[in-house]
Amino acid sequence: MALTEKEIKHIAHLARLGLNETEEKIFAKQLSSILDYIEQLKEVKTDDIYPTAQITGLENQFRPDVVQNCDKKIQIGLLETAPAVENNLIKANNVFE
Amino acid sequence: MVLNGLTIKQATDGLKKKDFSCVELTQACLDQIEKTDKDINSFITVTKQPALALAEKLDKQGEFTSPLAGIPFAAKDIFCTAGVKTTVGSKILENYIPPFSATVIEKLDKQNSIMLGKTNMDEFACGSSTETSYFGSTKNPWDIQRVPGGSSGGSVAAVSADQCIYSLGTDTGGSIRQPASLCGVVGLKPTYGRVSRYGVVAMASSLDQVGPITKSVEDAAIVLGQISGLDKKDSTTVDASIPDYAAGLSKDIKGLKIGIPKEYFIKGMDPGVEDRVRVAISKLEELGAKIIEVSLPLSKYGLAVYYIIMPSELSTNLSRYDGIKYGFSAGLDNLLENYLETRAKGFGPEIRRRIMLGTYSLSSGYYNAYYLQAAKVRTLIKQEFQAVFSQVDCLVTPSSPTVAFKLGEKTADPLQMYLADIFTVPINIAGLPAISIPCGFSSAKDGSIELPVGLQIIGRQFDEQTILKAAYNYEQATQWYKFKPLI
Numbered sequence: 215m216a217l218t219e220k221e222i223k224h225i226a227h228l229a230r231l232g233l234n235e236t237e238e239k240i241f242a243k244q245l246s247s248i249l250d251y252i253e254q255l256k257e258v259k260t261d262d263i264y265p266t267a268q269i270t271g272l273e274n275q276f277r278p279d280v281v282q283n284c285d286k287k288i289q290i291g292l293l294e295t296a297p298a299v300e301n302n303l304i305k306a307n308n309v310f311e
Numbered sequence: 312m313v314l315n316g317l318t319i320k321q322a323t324d325g326l327k328k329k330d331f332s333c334v335e336l337t338q339a340c341l342d343q344i345e346k347t348d349k350d351i352n353s354f355i356t357v358t359k360q361p362a363l364a365l366a367e368k369l370d371k372q373g374e375f376t377s378p379l380a381g382i383p384f385a386a387k388d389i390f391c392t393a394g395v396k397t398t399v400g401s402k403i404l405e406n407y408i409p410p411f412s413a414t415v416i417e418k419l420d421k422q423n424s425i426m427l428g429k430t431n432m433d434e435f436a437c438g439s440s441t442e443t444s445y446f447g448s449t450k451n452p453w454d455i456q457r458v459p460g461g462s463s464g465g466s467v468a469a470v471s472a473d474q475c476i477y478s479l480g481t482d483t484g485g486s487i488r489q490p491a492s493l494c495g496v497v498g499l500k501p502t503y504g505r506v507s508r509y510g511v512v513a514m515a516s517s518l519d520q521v522g523p524i525t526k527s528v529e530d531a532a533i534v535l536g537q538i539s540g541l542d543k544k545d546s547t548t549v550d551a552s553i554p555d556y557a558a559g560l561s562k563d564i565k566g567l568k569i570g571i572p573k574e575y576f577i578k579g580m581d582p583g584v585e586d587r588v589r590v591a592i593s594k595l596e597e598l599g600a601k602i603i604e605v606s607l608p609l610s611k612y613g614l615a616v617y618y619i620i621m622p623s624e625l626s627t628n629l630s631r632y633d634g635i636k637y638g639f640s641a642g643l644d645n646l647l648e649n650y651l652e653t654r655a656k657g658f659g660p661e662i663r664r665r666i667m668l669g670t671y672s673l674s675s676g677y678y679n680a681y682y683l684q685a686a687k688v689r690t691l692i693k694q695e696f697q698a699v700f701s702q703v704d705c706l707v708t709p710s711s712p713t714v715a716f717k718l719g720e721k722t723a724d725p726l727q728m729y730l731a732d733i734f735t736v737p738i739n740i741a742g743l744p745a746i747s748i749p750c751g752f753s754s755a756k757d758g759s760i761e762l763p764v765g766l767q768i769i770g771r772q773f774d775e776q777t778i779l780k781a782a783y784n785y786e787q788a789t790q791w792y793k794f795k796p797l798i
Contacts, residue, residue, distance in 0.1 A: 217671075221671075222667070225667050225674065228670050228674060229626060229630075229666050229667060229670040230630075230633075230647070230650040231651065231655065231658075232651035232654060232655030232656075237660075237663075241663075241664060245664065247726055248668060248725065248729075249671075251614075252615045252618055254612065255612055255616065255619070255684050256684070258609070258688050258691065260688060263687040263690050263691060264687070265683055265686030266686055267686060269503050269517065269689075269693065269740075269741065269742030270503055270547075270772060272504065272546075275547075277543070287410065288410045288411055290410070291393075291408075291409070295407055295410075295637035296635075296636060296637055297634060297635065297638075297639075297640035298635075304635065306635050306646075307635065307643075307646035308646065309646060
């Protein structure tokens with residue numbers, strides 16, 4: 215299955231991933247060859263088969279919905295990992311133009 | 312006595328008998344790192360001062376009763392370690408210092424096990440050679456022209472080169488077992504849900520699992536016993552009983568039913584690897600096991616399932632690296648430009664390739680054909696293993712189709728690199744436990760050197776005890792684990 219450069223651009227946009235033109239060409243080729251390999255899955259009959267995401271069979275794990283305090287040191291530490299902080303809040307870019 | 316060459320068991324005995332101090336043991340490991348790491352590059356960060364300070368404190372207290380007390384270890388740089396840089400081998404977290412520790416690290420801290428530092432890895436654990444690390448490749452201690460395998464290449468090379476007594480890795484598709492095989496050490500991937508993933512930087516959440524890398528099977532059993540268990544902070548951990556793994560090792564394997572799946576001996580694998588594994592199977596038979604040929608025809612789809620599910624989960628998990636919350640930021644004013652530029656500069660090519668693949672498989676119009684089909688085939692693979700485990704107690708296969716390959720040999724062709732995990736991936740798909748142990752040596756393709764071969768033993772979910780017992784019996788009868796690289 216060959217991916218076009220247009221499709222590559224579209225996927226890169228969905229993934230919010232900046233790619234240059236050389237990378238678009240390389241990825242189109244490499245991803246197409248990986249998708250060709252993956253195509254073999256179509257041979258497997260899966261009618262009436264339930265998909266698995268949780269492999270040990272655990273189901274909903276509930277806990278009481280109680281707010282837990284965050285250690286002050288951890289709170290400060292987490293803020294320190296953010297690229298930009300203002301008034302003890304993480305600073306984000308403008309969302310509205 | 313070479314202190315850094317000891318196993319956990321030997322080091323604990325020595326510390327208890329005061330044959331040597333904890334400072335001497337820790338210093339021996341640090342000296343070995345100093346001497347060899349410029350060639351091997353196992354470590355991204357070495358925490359020399361805190362390690363020695365803890366060792367000194369433990370010597371003063373003089374108590375080494377808990378199983379890992381005073382034992383120096385290395386942790387893959389994927390485990391959050393409070394106050395110590397945790398890079399995941401990526402530029403995007405190059406300067407990330409988490410204010411908290413992963414549950415497994417906290418457990419080892421409580422034991423007073425001594426962390427020597429953080430080890431190199433493929434970026435975000437994506438790779439089979441440790442070549443995708445932003446911090447340069449780790450080299451195989453048996454031949455520094457070759458890869459150690461991956462993604463836990465640094466953790467495995469550190470154990471193989473006696474830079475530590477044991478280490479921790481993670482295994483999403485073979486990232487503990489494949490490098491353990493290529494470097495001639497023991498690597499255990501427990502059952503999914505056996506060990507907490509809290510504080511472990513996520514790659515593919517339904518497949519990731521934490522495990523030990525050690526110099527002997529007994530050591531793997533000791534570490535597993537200490538890191539296992541239910542964790543309120545990881546809702547996928549399971550409240551299953553934790554046996555005394557080390558105590559159960561010495562039972563014999565007479566009558567143990569071992570399945571040999573014929574699909575795991577494929578065209579294109581190194582003949583020397585197949586030969587070593589066949590000889591190992593004969594040895595297991597000699598030790599009293601019953602060898603039964605079985606068939607797992609769906610295993611051949613394991614890698615295809617993996618390369619849909621893993622990138623899908625990876626692309627979702629990695630969406631959090633947005634240049635705003637934490638980690639590297641391009642620092643641009645425009646929101647979209649900031650996203651694009653941060654992720655273009657912060658992620659290496661393999662990560663971007665997998666994010667693209669995952670985004671594609673989950674995108675509108677392709678979800679059913681790719682992700683959903685893969686999740687259904689996953690059900691069938693799980694059922695097929697379950698059916699086989701009604702006939703046998705464990706399965707034996709090669710860990711890797713080849714011995715260690717040369718640096719750069721597979722980097723140009725992603726698919727060739729992915730095939731390095733062909734025997735380990737189906738085990739993660741089915742959530743099973745598996746161990747890789749040394750089973751001899753085979754020539755490199757060019758005949759230049761003899762390199763380690765690994766034997767994979769696979770068990771039922773939550774039955775680590777049986778595979779550890781089989782591995783221990785084989786190890787004690789063959790002693791391959793005593794061979795060490797000349798470095």
